[in-house]
Amino acid sequence: MAQTKLRMAVIGCGFFAQNHLNAWGMIPEVELVAVCDRDPEKAEAARARFHAGRAYTGAEAMFQAERLDFVDIVTTMETHRPLVALAAQHGVHVIVQKPLAPSWEDCVAIVETCRVAGLRLMVHENFRFQTPILAVRKAVAEGRIGTPHFAQLSFRSGYDVYAGQPYLATEKRFILIDLGIHILDVCRAIMGEARTLYSVTQRINPAIVGEDVATTVIRHENGGTSIVDCSYSSQRLPELFPQTILRIEGERGTIELLEDYCLRITSNGAVEERSAEPDAPSWTAKPWHVVQESVLNLQRQWVSAWLDGTEPETSGADNLLTYSLVMAAYESAERNAVVVPWRG
Ligand SMILES: NC(=O)c1ccc[n+]([C@@H]2O[C@H](COP(=O)([O-])OP(=O)(O)OC[C@H]3O[C@@H](n4cnc5c(N)ncnc54)[C@H](O)[C@@H]3O)[C@@H](O)[C@H]2O)c1
Incomplete structure (x- = not known):
């Protein structure tokens, strides 16, 4: 039938x-x-x-x-x-x-x-479904570097995001809740839950209301450390928007997602390099294709979870844990203090 x-x-x-x-x-x-x-x-x-x-x-x-x-x-x-x-x-x-x-x-x-x-409730938290980020997650899950103990997740750009989304310029709270939320979510997906965090924020662009630069240091439940750094005030050519640059270290090696989606895996003393750029559908356009294609990947996850009768990966309950990191980061930046995020 x-x-x-x-x-x-x-x-x-x-x-x-x-x-x-x-x-x-x-x-x-x-x-x-x-x-x-x-x-x-x-x-x-x-x-x-x-x-x-x-x-x-x-x-x-x-x-x-x-x-x-x-x-x-x-x-x-x-x-x-x-x-x-x-x-x-x-x-x-x-x-x-x-x-x-x-x-x-x-x-x-x-x-x-x-x-x-x-x-069912799924939050459209799509960055963890980007093809290059899925490749990094797979390499970690396969144990290529052993247990990760350090991660740096970096999204730094000078791209004019305000042209397509003018409302961003007037948000009191900006980069952590708009972009940092994605990168903190990827951090959770790779490194696990946070025990404590410390965050500093800056507003570099005088024409906007909220913060446009934020750096967060996380101590994870398993003792590992992450640095999550986001900026919309980084003038540099070539412009990397909207690439996330990653470095994950474990006791047996390092996984790096470098410029232009170069995936480099150092594992047990051997180095392997390949492109992890998505083979994007016709309606996408560079440089946004990596984000656009992740929308499709997320929607496929929703449908397959529906058909299997399982929870979508970024369920509402899961996303509260990401949102709590954003709230903790704002609190940390305001109080200049280490904060313990809500963990359910
Ligand atoms: N995941 C990502 O990569 C990503 C990227 C960009 C934007 N976003 C998110 O997508 C959301 C939308 O952002 P956008 O930039 O497309 O905004 P937008 O303002 O361009 O579009 C929102 C649309 O919703 C309509 N709308 C608002 N309230 C409505 C209501 N009650 N009923 C019916 N229509 C209503 C508006 O008329 C508008 O057309 C935001 O939450 C933003 O953070 C996510």
Whole structure:
């Protein structure tokens, strides 16, 4: 018997949703039943371009009219809590973009709402699904370097992120909650949970409100150390945006993700080097392809977890642990103190 497709909708058809919509088009197990954006032009443009069944300007009307299995929420964070609550009222499972919400209280409420309603919740935390980062994670999991005891995860760029996402320039809290959240999540995926952290932040660009440089040192549960450094004020050519540079050391070797996706593995005294650049789909464009393709990888994880009946890797509960690192980093920077993050 033919498998029926999962009926889904996308809420928010702005800048980043274009990647979600393109990627869903490559996943045969789903059907894009509807799109929703409070801006009617954006909703209609997405409906036409991605062959969605219907376009809506209000989520409530959409949930009332459509029979949906899940919804993909790609709006900015202040709208996530009410939109997830609406989805839960209608018994619809949820994927929601990062950051989960502006406050810890809202994040916990979102996770609790879905748990009580018995609904799946995945946070669209896509960096850990980037092809080069998956290659690093695989090499660590295979024991190529033994147990990791040190990691440096670095994202430093001077790219004008404010052009595509003007709201970033006015956020009181900026780089840690917008970008650092991704890199801290990759850090967790590779090095495990944090015991303590210390963070310093700076605002270099005078035209923005929040911090645009942050360096965080983490002591992990297993005794290992990580340095997570992020900057949107690093002028350097060639510009590396949006590459994450990694160095992971274990007792038997080192795994490095270097410029232009060069993956170098030093293991038991032998060195191996190869490109880990993704073979990206046609709708992606360099240099963003590594991020765009990770959207597809994440969506495939959601569908395969759904079909297997398992939890998605970046579930709401999992993402609270990443979000707690961001909160602890802000607290640490404000108090100039070592902070113990919430660990569940
Ligand atoms: N994971 C990543 O790599 C990545 C990259 C960029 C942005 N993001 C995240 O994606 C989210 C969206 O960012 P963006 O830059 O696309 O923002 P955007 O402002 O371009 O798009 C958001 C859209 O949502 C619509 N919208 C807002 N509230 C709505 C509501 N209640 N109902 C229906 N539509 C509503 C807006 O009209 C807008 O079109 C943010 O949370 C951002 O952090 C993630």
